[in-house]
Amino acid sequence: MENRPLEYDYTVAKMFMFTTIVLGIVGMLVGVILAFELAFPSVNTFLGSGLAEFTNFSRLRPLHTDAVIFGFTLSGIFATWYYVGQRVLKVSMAESGFLMFIGKLHFVLYVIGVAAVVVSLLAGVTTSKEYAEFEWPIDIAIVIVWVLFGMSIFGLIGIRREKALYISVWYYIATFLGVAMLYLFNNMAIPTMLAASPIGESGIGAWYHSVSMYAGTNDALVQWWYGHNAVAFGFTVPIVAMIYYFLPKESGQAIYSYKLSLLSFWGLMFVYLWAGGHHLLFSTVPDWMQTMGSIFSVVLILPSWGSAINMLLTMKGEWQQVAASPLIKFMILGSTFYMFSTLEGPIQAIKSVNAIAHFTDWIVGHVHDGVLGWVGFMIMAALYHMAPRVFKREIYSKSLMATQFWIQTLGVVLYFTSMWIAGITQGMMWRAHDEFGNLAYSFIDTVTVLHPYYTIRGIGGLLYLIGFLMFAYNIYKTMTAGRKVEESELQNASPMGA
Amino acid sequence: MDIAEIQAYGYFGLTAFLVFVLYSYIYHLYSTDKKEGGHDYENYSNIALKDDIEDTPISSVSDDKEK
Ligand code: HEM
Numbered sequence: 001m002e003n004r005p006l007e008y009d010y011t012v013a014k015m016f017m018f019t020t021i022v023l024g025i026v027g028m029l030v031g032v033i034l035a036f037e038l039a040f041p042s043v044n045t046f047l048g049s050g051l052a053e054f055t056n057f058s059r060l061r062p063l064h065t066d067a068v069i070f071g072f073t074l075s076g077i078f079a080t081w082y083y084v085g086q087r088v089l090k091v092s093m094a095e096s097g098f099l100m101f102i103g104k105l106h107f108v109l110y111v112i113g114v115a116a117v118v119v120s121l122l123a124g125v126t127t128s129k130e131y132a133e134f135e136w137p138i139d140i141a142i143v144i145v146w147v148l149f150g151m152s153i154f155g156l157i158g159i160r161r162e163k164a165l166y167i168s169v170w171y172y173i174a175t176f177l178g179v180a181m182l183y184l185f186n187n188m189a190i191p192t193m194l195a196a197s198p199i200g201e202s203g204i205g206a207w208y209h210s211v212s213m214y215a216g217t218n219d220a221l222v223q224w225w226y227g228h229n230a231v232a233f234g235f236t237v238p239i240v241a242m243i244y245y246f247l248p249k250e251s252g253q254a255i256y257s258y259k260l261s262l263l264s265f266w267g268l269m270f271v272y273l274w275a276g277g278h279h280l281l282f283s284t285v286p287d288w289m290q291t292m293g294s295i296f297s298v299v300l301i302l303p304s305w306g307s308a309i310n311m312l313l314t315m316k317g318e319w320q321q322v323a324a325s326p327l328i329k330f331m332i333l334g335s336t337f338y339m340f341s342t343l344e345g346p347i348q349a350i351k352s353v354n355a356i357a358h359f360t361d362w363i364v365g366h367v368h369d370g371v372l373g374w375v376g377f378m379i380m381a382a383l384y385h386m387a388p389r390v391f392k393r394e395i396y397s398k399s400l401m402a403t404q405f406w407i408q409t410l411g412v413v414l415y416f417t418s419m420w421i422a423g424i425t426q427g428m429m430w431r432a433h434d435e436f437g438n439l440a441y442s443f444i445d446t447v448t449v450l451h452p453y454y455t456i457r458g459i460g461g462l463l464y465l466i467g468f469l470m471f472a473y474n475i476y477k478t479m480t481a482g483r484k485v486e487e488s489e490l491q492n493a494s495p496m497g498a
Numbered sequence: 499m500d501i502a503e504i505q506a507y508g509y510f511g512l513t514a515f516l517v518f519v520l521y522s523y524i525y526h527l528y529s530t531d532k533k534e535g536g537h538d539y540e541n542y543s544n545i546a547l548k549d550d551i552e553d554t555p556i557s558s559v560s561d562d563k564e565k
Contacts, residue, residue: 006551087549162555164537166545245546254543259527262539266523492547 008086009094010390012103016079017383017390019111021472023071024376028468030064032461039454054122062133063121068371069131069234071114076379077238078106078149081172083386084245085153088169089160099155106148113141125208129223131230132186135208139187146183150176167261171241174269178233186226188213217284221277228276235375237268239338240307242382247311247331250385251321252492256313260306267303271296278349281358290351297349304342311335326402327395327494330381333409337373341366356431361450362423369416372464377408380471387475388494393482398496400474408467414460422453 037043037057045052053059082103086092093100116138120126126133134142153176157165165173189210196202214222248255255261277285277293312335315322322332344366348357357363388395395401429449432440482497489495530536545556 008551088545090549090551090553090555092551161559162545163557163559164542164545166542168546248543248546249549252547254540254547258539258542259531262527263524267520 006092007094008083008092009100010083010386011100012093012107013079013082013386014390015104015107016075016082017386017475019107019114020072020075020079020379020383021475023067023075023114024379024468025465025472027064027067027072028461028465030060030067032458032465034060034064035454035458035461039451039458053124059122059124062126062130063118065131066117066121066133069230070117073234073238073371073375073379075110076242076382077172077175077234078110079386080238080242080245080379080382081149081153083390084168084241085156085172088162088166088245089156090162091156091160093156096155096159099152099159102148102151102155106145106152109141109145109148113138113145116141120208127189127210127212129186129212131227132183132223134187136187136189136191136210137208139183139189142183146176146180150180166245167255167258167265168241168245170265171237171244174265175233175238175241178229178237182226182229182233186222220280220283221285221289224279225273225276228279229273231370232268232272235371236272236304236338239334239375239378240268242378243311243331243335244307246378246382246385247328247335248314250325250327250331250381250493251315251318253314253316253318256310256316260310264303264306264310267306268300271300271303275300275349278354281349281351281354294349294351298346301342301346305339308335308339308342321493325493326398326405327381327384327496329402329405330377330384333405334374334377334381337369337377337412341370341374344369356427357423358427360423360426360430361419361453362427365416365419365423368419369412372408372412372415376464376468380468383475384471385494387478388482388485389490391479391482392485393478394485394489394495394497396474396477396482396497398498400470401496404467404470404474407470408464411460411463411465411467414463415457418453418456418460422450422457425449425453 033043033046033055034057037060044056047055082093093103117134120135120138121133125135127135153172157169189212191207192205192209192211193203193207195204195211197204212219244255244261247253274296275293277289278297279293281290281293283290312332315328315332321328347353348363348366384395384401387393426446429441429446430439434440483495485495527539531540532538541556548554548556
C-alpha cells in the first residue's frame with residue numbers, strides 16, 4: 001500500500017450535505033405552496049380536483065414541518081457532525097473501518113426512513129401528534145438511525161487524539177441524548193392490532209396504526225414537553241454547536257469567553273426542559289405547571305443570550321470582516337436572529353401576552369424568524385464553509401452569495417413582520433366584544449382582514465426559497481467548476497471566487 | 499403549616515439552592531482556570547482554530563498515557 005499522509009475523510013459529511021440541500025428545497029417549496037394556499041384557497045387544488053387529496057393544506061402541512069425539521073435541519077446536523085467531529089477530535093474516519101461503515105449505514109437507513117415518511121404522510125397515514133406524526137414502524141426505523149448516530153459520536157470520541165472535548169462536541173452529545181429521551185417517551189404507543197375493545201373485538205385497524213400510550217391532559221403534557229424540546233434539541237442546541245465551531249474558524253478569532261460557553265451550556269440544559277408548559281397556557285393542565293412554564297421561559301433568555309452574545313463578542317475589533325465576507329454576515333445575522341427569537345418567545349410565554357398570541361399567526365411568525373433567520377442561515381453558512389474543504393475548491397461565487405444573503409434577509413423580514421401584524425390583529429379581533437359581551441367579529445371577518453398579510457408572507461417565503469436555490473446552485477458550481485485550491489488557502493476565511 | 503406554606507418554603511429553598519449551584523460553578527470555572535491540575539479554559543478555543551490533522555492536540559490523549 002502506498003503511504004499517503006493521513007487526511008480527514010468527508011465521505012459521509014458529503015452525503016449528508018446532499019440531503020440537506022435536496023430536502024431543504026423540498027421542505028421550503030412545500031412551505032411556499034402552503035403559504036399561497038392560505039392566501040389563495042384555489043391553490044389547494046393546483047394539480048386539479050382529482051389530486052386534491054394530495055395537495056390540500058392539511059395533507060401538506062405535516063410534510064412541510066417534517067421535511068424541514070427531520071429532513072433539512074437534521075441532515076445539516078449530521079453533515080456538520082461528520083465534518084466538525086473529526087476536526088475537533090483530531091481523528092480521521094479513515095482510521096476506523098468500523099466507524100466508516102456505521103456512518104454510511106447511518107446515511108442509507110436515514111434516506112430509507114425519509115422516503116417512508118414522505119410516502120406515508122402523503123398517503124395521509126399519521127398519528128396526528130405534531131412533529132411526531134410517524135406511525136410505529138417508522139418510529140422504530142428512526143430509533144435505529146439515531147442509535148447509529150450515537151455510535152458515530154461516541155465511537156469517534158473513543159478514538160480521539162484531542163483529550164478535551166471542544167464545546168461543540170458537548171452540544172452534539174446533548175442533541176443526541178436529548179432527542180433520544182424525548183422521542184422515545186413521546187412516541188410510546190400501542191399498535192391497534194394488539195388492542196381489544198370492551199366488546200371483545202381484536203386486531204382493530206390497519207397493522208401500522210397505533211394509539212398513544214397517554215390520554216387527555218397527560219398526552220398534551222408529554223406532547224409539548226416533547227414539542228418544545230424538539231425546538232431545544234433540534235433547532236437550538238445543535239445549531240449552537242455549529243456556530244461555536246464555524247464562526248471562530250471562519251473569522252480566525254478565538255471564542256470571546258470559553259468559560260461563558262460552558263456556563264451557557266449547562267444553563268441551557270437545565271432550563272430548557274422545564275419550559276414546554278408554555279404551549280399549554282389556559283388549558284386543562286394544573287395552573288402551577290403553566291406558571292412554571294412561563295417562568296422557565298423567561299429565565300431561558302439568559303443562557304440563550306449567553307451563547308449569542310459570546311458569538312457577537314467573538315467578532316470584537318474584527319467587524320470589518322462582517323462587512324467583507326457574506327459568509328460571516330450569514331452567521332452574525334443568524335446569531336442576531338437567535339437573540340431576537342429567544343426574546344420574542346419568552347414574551348409570548350407570559351400569560352397575558354399569550355392570551356392574545358395563542359393560536360394566532362404571531363406564533364407562526366415567531367417560529368419562522370427563528371428557523372429562517374437562525375437555523376437556515378447557520379446551516380447554509382456551515383455548508384458554505386465546508387464546501388471548499390470537502391471539495392478542495394474555492395466557493396464558486398462570492399457575489400452570488402452576497403445577493404442571496406440580501407434576498408433572503410428581505411424574505412425573512414417580510415415573513416415575520418406580516419405575521420406579527422396578522423397575528424396581533426387576529427388576536428385582538430377574536431376577543432373584541434360589545435358592551436353586552438357579544439363578539440364583535442365573526443371568523444370570516446378576520447380572514448378578510450388577514451388576506452394581504454398572507455400574500456406578503458407568501459412573497460417573503462418565495463424570496464427565501466429563491467435564495468435557497470441560489471445557495472444550491474452555488475454549492476453545485478463549487479463542486480464542479482470552482483478553482484482548485486491548496487490546503488494552505490483553507491486556514492480561516494474560505495476562498496471565494498468573484 | 500398547610501401545604502401552601504410548605505410549598506412556599508420549598509420554592510424559596512430551591513431557588514436559593516439553584517442560585518448557590520450557579521455561583522459555585524462560576525467560581526469553580528474561574529478558580530481552576532490556568533491553575534496547576536486545573537484547565538486552561540480559554541486555550542480550548544484553539545481546538546477549533548488549530549484543527550488540522552497534523553496540528554498538535556491542545557491536550558493530547560497520548561500525553562496522558564505516557565504519564
Ligand atoms: C421558504 C420558506 C418557508 C415558508 C414559506 C414556510 C411556510 C410555512 C407555513 C405556511 C406554515 C403553516 C402555518 C399555519 O399553519 O398557519 C409553516 C409552519 C411551520 N414551519 Fe415553515 N416555512 C418555510 C420554512 C421553514 C423552515 C426552514 C423551517 C424549519 C427549519 C420551518 C418550520 C416550520 C414549523 C415548525 C411550522 C409549524 C409552526 C406551528 O405549528 O406553529 N419552516 N411554514
